[in-house]
Amino acid sequence: MPLALITGTSRGLGRALAERLLAQGWTVHGFSRQPDAWAPPGFVAQAVDVGDPVAVRSAVAAITAGGATIDLLINNAGAAAMNALLLTPPEVAADLIRVNYLGTFHCLQTVGKAMVRARRGRIINVTTVAVPLALEGEAAYVASKAAVEALTRVAARELAPQGLVIAAVGLGPVDTRLTKAVGAAPLARLNQRIGRPAGTTIAEAVDFLLGHALDPHLANGSIHYLGDFPPA
Amino acid sequence: MLTRPEALQLVLHRLAALGRELGKPELERADEQTRLFGETAQLDSIGLVTLIADLEEDIRRATGRDVVLADEKAMSRLTSPFRRAGLLADHIVATLGAMPPA
Numbered sequence A: 001m002p003l004a005l006i007t008g009t010s011r012g013l014g015r016a017l018a019e020r021l022l023a024q025g026w027t028v029h030g031f032s033r034q035p036d037a038w039a040p041p042g043f044v045a046q047a048v049d050v051g052d053p054v055a056v057r058s059a060v061a062a063i064t065a066g067g068a069t070i071d072l073l074i075n076n077a078g079a080a081a082m083n084a085l086l087l088t089p090p091e092v093a094a095d096l097i098r099v100n101y102l103g104t105f106h107c108l109q110t111v112g113k114a115m116v117r118a119r120r121g122r123i124i125n126v127t128t129v130a131v132p133l134a135l136e137g138e139a140a141y142v143a144s145k146a147a148v149e150a151l152t153r154v155a156a157r158e159l160a161p162q163g164l165v166i167a168a169v170g171l172g173p174v175d176t177r178l179t180k181a182v183g184a185a186p187l188a189r190l191n192q193r194i195g196r197p198a199g200t201t202i203a204e205a206v207d208f209l210l211g212h213a214l215d216p217h218l219a220n221g222s223i224h225y226l227g228d229f230p231p232a
Numbered sequence B: 001m002l003t004r005p006e007a008l009q010l011v012l013h014r015l016a017a018l019g020r021e022l023g024k025p026e027l028e029r030a031d032e033q034t035r036l037f038g039e040t041a042q043l044d045s046i047g048l049v050t051l052i053a054d055l056e057e058d059i060r061r062a063t064g065r066d067v068v069l070a071d072e073k074a075m076s077r078l079t080s081p082f083r084r085a086g087l088l089a090d091h092i093v094a095t096l097g098a099m100p101p102a
């Protein structure tokens, strides 16, 4: 039975990704700071702050201790903040880097080592269409995800010789807690810009992400954006 | 805890396994002095990363301890602990010795 580790499974996209993989017969391990009581067969949750490298290491060791190998890591845990650049509190900028970039870095590094030992594995990092669109009002969030994209490309080159495939998937607006604070009008404008005026359901986002994650021909270092739009 | 001879044994055992995997018979005859990286080394940077990842797991199996061999101290030392097999064995013993009791 293939085994996936997904970060950010306490709600939103991470939860939906876990549900889909479980339905396809995967074993799924999930990290989030505050896991709820959700415990379907095949799912194991751990309370982990992905920004804490020591916590990440011991949680990954708990998965691999019995000799299990991780086939797929989805670095999905993330936070967002919409602020005019000049009004963004430094703490917010630091927190977005900590969760989005460093969280991805720590999980990639720790699980990457386990995958190097297995000489194979696949890692998908979750990013956003806001990066290629250079979306105004999201500078700190966009910069943290741009760092995730750069990490993806370098990691893919560095770890390809050991059999790892690493790529990123960039989503557009999806109705989760992350977008609750954003007004309907800016979301509608963004959906127009990416050629998806009707928006994207969670199920469609999961289809798109897993379509790439499980594609046997997934190109190492590739970044796939939902929608159809010219870059900014 | 690991003794120095046990740590060296782990390193040499791993080097031999890597030698078989990479088709480098010299690694199967590795000893204390075998150079791990640098101009005349037996491993390229990919091989070194693989060796460290494999060794961290070997150490966890042998001791139950979760070690990171490439920590900030190790990476900033003037004489890299990854230069020779014997230095790496010293580094493993020192890293385990510096850990708080489990």
Ligand SMILES: NC(=O)c1ccc[n+]([C@@H]2O[C@H](COP(=O)([O-])OP(=O)(O)OC[C@H]3O[C@@H](n4cnc5c(N)ncnc54)[C@H](OP(=O)(O)O)[C@@H]3O)[C@@H](O)[C@H]2O)c1
Residues within 6 Å of the ligand: A007, A008, A009, A010, A011, A012, A013, A014, A031, A032, A033, A034, A035, A048, A049, A050, A051, A075, A076, A077, A078, A079, A080, A099, A103, A126, A127, A128, A129, A170, A171, A172, A173, A174, A175, A176, A177, A178, A179
């Ligand atoms: N929704 C969108 O429109 C959209 C668009 C583009 C990209 N994305 C990306 O999609 C991913 C998932 O977002 P979402 O919409 O599902 O957001 P969400 O509903 O807010 O869920 C975020 C998840 O991440 C976890 N998380 C946050 N900080 C964490 C930390 N420090 N350590 C461990 N887990 C942490 C949360 O769990 P806890 O709070 O329990 O820790 C939660 O499970 C994010 O990377 C986001 O940037 C979303």
